[in-house]
Amino acid sequence: MKKIIISTIAVSALLFTATSCNTDFDTDVKDIPVTKGEADFSKYVALGNSLTSGFRDNALYIDGQNESYPSMIAMQMRLAGGGGFKQPLMNDNLGGIPSAGIANKKILAVVAGALAPVDAPGTGTTTLANIYSAGPYQNMGVPGAKVAHLIAPKYGDPAGLNPLAPTANPYFVRFASSSTTSVVADALAQNPTFVSLWIGNNDVLGYATSGGDGSNPITPVDGPIGVGFNSTYSALAGMLFPSGTTRKGVVANIPDVTSIPFFTRVPYNPVPPDRFNTALSGSPSNQNANIDALNAQVFGPLKQILTGLGQGSRIQLLSKTEGNPVVLKDESLTNLAAQITGALVAAGVPVQQAGLMGQLYGQARHSTSQDLIPLTTSTVLGTTPSSPFAVAPFDKYGTTYPLEDKHVLRGKFNNVNGEVEEVLAATVAFNATIKSVADSKNLAFVDMNAKMKELNSKSGIVWDGVRYTATFVTGGAFSLDGVHLTGRGYGIVANEFIKSINMKYRSTLPQVDPNKYSGVKFP
Structure with missing residues (x-):
């Protein structure tokens, strides 16, 4: 078995490297009085998938939820008239849901003399019991959700959790208002004054992480509502921001999933x-x-x-x-x-x-350098x-x-495009739709694809002397699953949303300090 060896010395050096640049977030407004500008933050609701929910380390758990980027944004919005922001918290910090076959979070442990990600010990106490009575909840991020799932009725119906042909999602089952509702319906029922929407990653990510084996196909670009990405995303945006609405909002595009640590940690030539x-131990x-x-x-x-x-x-x-x-x-x-x-x-x-x-x-x-090894x-x-x-x-x-x-996510071979190229083409097409919808609805837009590319560069992103990169574990921004972010990484995301909101609506929400949030925990 290949060991994922992580040096604690390297971690300390990388996470706390001082640089000549104090911060790359050069549009902060911390010295300006906080105002809401043209927006109304009194009822903020966030829609999305696992990235919105605060998912990290391959699980959804309390500490991660409390460091979700929407909760960080809501905290800053309170300074400008924002209201309460509730999240459907899990029961513990393990994240596992035994009855749904969902495993505990990953932690770092010493395995055969090296640090490696392993499942946290213990038994998760979260069940599928519905907790809507303590809601409604303003963080409506649902791990695993694709664009079509947000408008699908019965996505929170326990009867739809058939493992052979699932039509529901265990995370939404927990906090849906009824068995017949949809995510967008529950969001609109709260009559939000401001909405953030970051959705679409899973429409291509599921295909990529499954190696393009056909078990989780890329969502078609074209097709009717509920099938094609373009029509479904446009319909979702139309529900959230209908013509004539005074509701304001912000949407974000999809990062290039092939550049995340899940695909960059293991090289194409990993066999030493x-x-x-x-030979037996002790023999030549x-x-x-x-x-x-x-x-x-x-x-x-x-x-x-x-x-x-x-x-x-x-x-x-x-x-x-x-x-x-x-x-x-x-x-x-x-x-x-x-x-x-x-x-x-x-x-x-x-x-x-x-x-x-x-x-x-x-x-x-x-394999060649064009192939990606998950x-x-x-x-x-x-x-x-x-x-x-x-x-x-x-x-x-x-x-x-x-x-x-x-x-393996196969890349171009002998000048013939592979699965990597399919992922990249879909990402470009999806992002064109998201930007077009943002423009047509006059919404704030976050180019998260560009920000993640910056994070994936050698120079990374600096905040107050601390450099963050997309390097697995030691880069500080990504959690142990290689897909989702740490609290610090979500702080970087929150600031991108805040900058876009301020630019579009003339508000002056201060940015958060990513360094104050948690990163990967070492034993």
Whole structure:
């Protein structure tokens, strides 16, 4: 198993690096009297998905909810006439919902001498019991929600939690006003004076995190309301901001999900040469001998056969000195199983082994720098798959046994676009719609895509001498799931919303101090 090793020395150095620039948030209005401008903050309601709810560390839990970006914004709005802001808090800081099969949050623990994310011990006490009687709630972020889910009736119906064909969401089941309502209906029932909307990430993120295996497809750009992104987002915005309304609001676009730590932590060539060392502890390493044997018996013959078929770039020889790419199955490639099998048999390889190699490598290739390896794949690299074809030496995921589609987000190969390009194209299309709707409704607009790209740059973002980047854990902004933010990261998001609100509505809401919120906790 690949260890995710995190140095505490590196963490301290990165999180508290002083720079010549005091802060990158240069439009703060902290020295100006707070005013609401042209907006009315007396009833603020936030709609969105897990990012809005305060989800982090792979779970929704109290401390994370209390550091959600809408709660930070609401706190600043109170300085300009804003009202109360309630959130549907979970029962504890574990976040798990046992009855719904939802696991506890991730924490850092020492595993085999290194820090690694693991599930927090204990049993979550949150149930699916409805808590609307303590509401209504102004934070209406629902983890897992796509655009169409916000307008779908019965999205909070317990009867719709059928795991085989779910039509409801366990998080919304907890705080929906009724079994027939929708998220947007419950929001409008509060008659909000100001609304924030950050939705659409899951319309592409689910496809990306599942490796584009078809289990969670990208939402089509076009199609009727409830199917196509364009029509559904426009309909949702029309419900929240109908013609003639005095309600004000802010919307945000979708970040490029391929640049988050979930896809950048594990490199495309994560297999070190010592992965091929099978010697007993205390014995001299036999990695070089094993690499030579695999090159001579497996990858060398495969490359020679594929080169003869004009597909030599599919397979590379293993390196003894550099990290090696993973072997993956690429369904977009022509299946050359029969040709591989026939060529091996002709070369004297036993029929059974030749057939096995043809079956395994007919659509296999080594990863390239265009491919993205999900963070979760690190837990299966080098393990033995449950498959009748997993026999020595073809029994190690990613090294000799090809990773299935769900374990890799495939990029462009041999000038043919892959799943990465599908994700990027959808993001561009969705963001064009969001910006168009913001303009047509005269709403404040947050370019969160640009901000996350800035966060993902080498220079990152600085606040009061502390630098934040998108580096996994040590960058300070992203939590242990590699997708959602820390409290500090949500502080950065809150400030982007506040800046856009101030610019659009001439208000002077002060920004928050991200450094005052929590980051990744170390044991």
